[in-house]
Amino acid sequence: MEYIIKTNDLKKNYRSFKALDGLSLNVPKGSIYGLVGRNGAGKTTFFRILCGLQEPSSGDYEIYGVKNNDRGIMKSRRRMGAVVETPSIYLDMSAQQNLKYQCRMLGLPDYSCVDELLKLVGLANTGKKKAKNFSLGMKQRLGIAIALVGEPDLLILDEPINGLDPQGIVEMRELILKLNREKEITVMISSHILDELAKLATYYGFVDHGRVVREMSAEELENSCRKCIRMEVTDTVAMARVLDGMEVEYKILSETTADVFAKLNFSKLSEALAKENCEVISMNEHDESLEGFFISLVGGGGND
Amino acid sequence: MIKLLKAEFARCFSGKVFWLIALFTLVTASSFNFIKYITVKREHQTEVFNDGMLYIGLISIGMIAAIFVAFHAGGEFDEGTVRNKLIAGNAKTGIYLCHLAVSSVAMVIIQYLFFFTFYVCSYLFFGAFHHSFSVMMQLHLMGVLGTIAVTAFMLMITMIVRSRTIAVTVCMTAAVIMFVIGVALINELEEHSMELMAMEDIISPEKYAILNKYSYVYGVDSESLSGTKLAVKEVLYDGLFICQAFRFSSERELPYHWEFMAVYNIAITLVTTLIGSVTFRRLDLK
Numbered sequence: 001m002e003y004i005i006k007t008n009d010l011k012k013n014y015r016s017f018k019a020l021d022g023l024s025l026n027v028p029k030g031s032i033y034g035l036v037g038r039n040g041a042g043k044t045t046f047f048r049i050l051c052g053l054q055e056p057s058s059g060d061y062e063i064y065g066v067k068n069n070d071r072g073i074m075k076s077r078r079r080m081g082a083v084v085e086t087p088s089i090y091l092d093m094s095a096q097q098n099l100k101y102q103c104r105m106l107g108l109p110d111y112s113c114v115d116e117l118l119k120l121v122g123l124a125n126t127g128k129k130k131a132k133n134f135s136l137g138m139k140q141r142l143g144i145a146i147a148l149v150g151e152p153d154l155l156i157l158d159e160p161i162n163g164l165d166p167q168g169i170v171e172m173r174e175l176i177l178k179l180n181r182e183k184e185i186t187v188m189i190s191s192h193i194l195d196e197l198a199k200l201a202t203y204y205g206f207v208d209h210g211r212v213v214r215e216m217s218a219e220e221l222e223n224s225c226r227k228c229i230r231m232e233v234t235d236t237v238a239m240a241r242v243l244d245g246m247e248v249e250y251k252i253l254s255e256t257t258a259d260v261f262a263k264l265n266f267s268k269l270s271e272a273l274a275k276e277n278c279e280v281i282s283m284n285e286h287d288e289s290l291e292g293f294f295i296s297l298v299g300g301g302g303n304d
Numbered sequence: 305m306i307k308l309l310k311a312e313f314a315r316c317f318s319g320k321v322f323w324l325i326a327l328f329t330l331v332t333a334s335s336f337n338f339i340k341y342i343t344v345k346r347e348h349q350t351e352v353f354n355d356g357m358l359y360i361g362l363i364s365i366g367m368i369a370a371i372f373v374a375f376h377a378g379g380e381f382d383e384g385t386v387r388n389k390l391i392a393g394n395a396k397t398g399i400y401l402c403h404l405a406v407s408s409v410a411m412v413i414i415q416y417l418f419f420f421t422f423y424v425c426s427y428l429f430f431g432a433f434h435h436s437f438s439v440m441m442q443l444h445l446m447g448v449l450g451t452i453a454v455t456a457f458m459l460m461i462t463m464i465v466r467s468r469t470i471a472v473t474v475c476m477t478a479a480v481i482m483f484v485i486g487v488a489l490i491n492e493l494e495e496h497s498m499e500l501m502a503m504e505d506i507i508s509p510e511k512y513a514i515l516n517k518y519s520y521v522y523g524v525d526s527e528s529l530s531g532t533k534l535a536v537k538e539v540l541y542d543g544l545f546i547c548q549a550f551r552f553s554s555e556r557e558l559p560y561h562w563e564f565m566a567v568y569n570i571a572i573t574l575v576t577t578l579i580g581s582v583t584f585r586r587l588d589l590k
Contacts, residue, residue, distance in 0.1 A: 014588075052390040053589040074393040082391050085590070088384040092320060104311035105392050146388060 002029040004154050004186050005050065010059035012045050012210075019045040021210035022059070027154075027188055027203070032180050034201030035190040036294055042210040043190040047084045047158050052077055063154075078106070082156035087143020091132035095123045095142050098131060102149040117145040121175065137168035144175065155179065157189045161196060169196060176200055198290040208298040225293050228259040230286040238276035242269065259286065305398045308389060312406045321375045322410055325368055329361070329414050333421035336360065341429045352430040354422075355553070358440060361418030362447045362549035366454050366482055369411050370475030373458040376410075377403040378468035386589060400581040404459055408452045415451050419444055434556055443552045446562060449569035450545040456573045460580030466587070486546025493541055543568035 005027040012020040020042045027033045037043050048054045050061065052074070061068050063076040089098050099114045118124045121141040126134070131142060140160060147155060157176070161169045177200065179185045191197045204221055206213045216224065228251075233239050236252050243250045246269070249261040270280050316322050336357060344352050380386040389399050419440070426433070433440070461478065462471040541547050542564040551559045559565070 048588075048590065051387055053387060055588075074395065077391050078393040080391060082387065084384075084387060086384050088387045090315070090379075090385055091383055097318075101311055101315055102388060102392075104314060105308055105389065105394075107307035147391075150392075 003027060004029050005061065005063055005188070007046075007061040008059055010046070010049065010061055011057045012042070012049060012054065013057045018210050020049075020056070020059075023207065023210055023212055025205045025212045025215055027186065030180075030184060030186055031203040032176065032201050033186070033188045033203045033205065034197045035188065035205050035207060036194060036197065036290070037190070037207035038298070039192075041207045043207055044085060044158055045210075046207075047082065047156055047188075047190070050080075050156060051082050051084055053084070078150065079152055080154040080156060081144075081147025081149070081152040082158075083140070083143040083147050083160060084156065084158045087139045087146070089131045089139060089142050089146060092130055094128050094130060095126045095134075095138075095145070098142060098146055099149060102146050106150045108150065113149060113151075117148055120148070120178075121145040122171065136163045137165065137171075140164065140168075140172065141175070148179070151183075153185060155185050155187045157187065159191055160189065161191060161193060169193075173200060194290045194294060204290075206294060206297050213297055221290065221293065225287055225289070226261055228261045228286050229264070230257065230259050230284045232257050232281040232283075233273065233278050234281065235276070235278040238278040239273060242272045242276055242278070245272070256281070305394065305402060308392075308394050308398065308402050309405060312402050313409070316376060316406050316410055319376070321372060325372055325414055326417055329368070329418045330421050332364075333361065333418045334425045337422065337425035337429050344430070353432075353434050354426040354430055355434045355556075357426075357553070358419060358422055358433070358435070359443065359447070359549050359553040361415055361422065362444075362450065362552065363483075363546060365411060365415055365447075365451050365549075366458075366479035366545065367476065368414060369407070369451070369455045369458045370479045371472065372410060372414075373403075373407050373455060373462050374468055374471035374475050376407060377459060378462045378466075378471035381466040381589075382468045384590075390589075396585045397581045400459075400463055400584050401577075403463070404456060404577060407459055408455045411451045411455045412448050415447055416444065439557055442558055443555075446548070446558070446565060446569075447552065449566055449573075450548055453569040453572040453576075454545050456576040456580070460576040460583075463580050463584045464587070466589070482544060483546050485540065486544045486550065489537055489541055489544065489547055490550050493537060539568075543572070545569070 003026040005025070007023055007025050010020050010023040011018070019040075023042060023046060035043050035046070045054070049056050049068075050063065056068070063073065064079060066072045066076040090101065093101065095118055096114055099117060100111050103111050103114065115124065118126070121144055123138060123141055123145065126138070131139065134142065140163075144155075144157070144160070160176070161172050164172060173196065176187055176189065180187050187200075189197065189200065202218050203215070204218070205215045230253075231239070233256060236255055236258050239258055240250070240252060243258075243260065246264075248264065251259045251261070253259060266283070273280060337354070340352070340354065340357075343349075380389075386399065390396070394402075423433075423440070435443075457478070458475045461474050465471050465474055542561050548559075548565050548569075
């Protein structure tokens with residue numbers, strides 16, 4: 001498999017705080033790579049390092065096979081576009097002026113891509129309106145349009161749907177999918193909204209405390225997300241006793257709800273529950289979500 | 305870097321900040337003359353020479369550079385646009401030097417805009433100047449070095465603090481402090497120069513040394529100022545751009561120690577650029 005980004009034991013310290021603590025990951029070409037992690041896990045720090053805003057404390061990374069300490073790294077960066085945290089736009093310029101500035105900076109011979117990009121991100125009708133008067137969603141889309149000037153092969157998006165309304169989220173998702181499928185752009189994306197990320201990503205990297213806990217494809221994730229039976233009963237304490245006796249894996253969710261991770265003979269189970277004076281109210285097949293998988297991977301607990 | 309320079313020059317000259325400062329300069333330069341014209345008419349003066357005021361633009365360049373640099377370069381950090389420059393393959397040092405080039409050119413244009421506006425208005429209202437045009441040009445050429453030095457100093461602050469608001473505050477404070485130090489130095493070192501001036505009409509460089517054997521600064525009193533203290537103040541007298549600008553306005557030719565002024569200006573530009581670019585390269589950006 002061809003990888004666009006490779007990192008090897010990447011570390012970044014801010015005084016005594018370890019933002020990245022040996023992060024190693026590989027981003028396959030043509031994928032939509034979802035970077036999943038809690039606040040402070042090191043996702044944005046990693047993106048900043050990739051964009052050249054910060055230098056790693058130790059370790060190295062490659063973009064298109066060029067190492068970060070090689071002279072050619074700046075040339076490699078030209079092949080990528082990024083929106084890290086907030087969109088990087090001149091607020092006193094219009095959308096068109098912002099794109100023209102980017103064209104000039106990249107030394108493009110003309111501005112022919114400007115109208116096309118504005119149309120692509122749905123900002124074709126903004127005219128002379130200054131970017132400072134744009135909504136958050138419009139700013140995000142302009143940020144992506146700027147990142148797309150020069151036809152990059154790699155797009156890095158840090159929390160691109162933060163603060164967007166439901167329609168904005170759908171539009172952003174469609175735009176990312178379109179860029180990936182039609183323009184064959186590899187997209188690396190981080191998001192807190194895991195259900196939304198699950199609709200996009202073809203690869204995942206789970207980050208915790210500055211390390212990649214696990215990397216996997218969407219298919220692998222689907223296989224890893226265990227199916228279970230979500231049962232609603234009158235007394236989960238009694239149910240726990242029965243399931244312990246049957247040596248079955250389960251998870252109590254509330255006083256009346258529990259997930260059972262096993263193939264069971266439900267006639268025998270309901271019989272045993274009845275003996276414990278516990279009634280079964282409902283039973284549903286349930287897929288563990290990306291969120292559930294992430295929690296099971298990194299453990300619960302609060303955000304750091 | 306050439307592409308970045310082109311883009312930055314285009315941004316500078318299509319932006320509001322530069323043109324607002326240019327408009328302010330035009331209005332200030334012409335209004336000084338207009339006020340003077342009203343005063344002259346009211347007091348029925350017949351001979352008016354405005355030479356000293358030709359260099360007011362240089363005295364105020366610190367304040368103007370503080371605002372321009374903080375808004376032009378400092379805004380990059382607030383709006384996050386410095387990220388686009390880095391992703392586009394520019395090195396941090398390149399970005400720094402590019403800002404220095406653009407800000408310096410913009411400030412030199414403002415410097416000459418003030419001068420020519422003032423010159424034309426003054427010529428129309430009052431006629432001839434004491435200074436010959438070539439001396440004015442020489443002094444303003446010296447002023448270019450000073451303007452670049454002040455701009456480099458303001459840029460160093462802006463690129464290190466990385467915020468438009470903080471940069472404006474710090475740069476303006478620095479400009480005011482430099483102005484106060486400059487005026488205080490001029491007042492202290494030239495304390496007795498007016499008394500001596502009354503005795504001598506035109507002071508040649510040779511007479512400087514004879515009139516005051518303790519310092520090349522005409523009028524220094526050796527009893528109150530000597531040794532290291534005097535040496536430091538002499539360096540500031542030559543090196544501070546405010547002092548230079550005040551001295552331009554009181555001379556009819558290139559001021560004594562003008563070579564030192566040029567060297568100090570170049571040194572300030574180089575040192576501040578070196579400190580600024582090395583620090584900026586090491587900083588973690590967001």
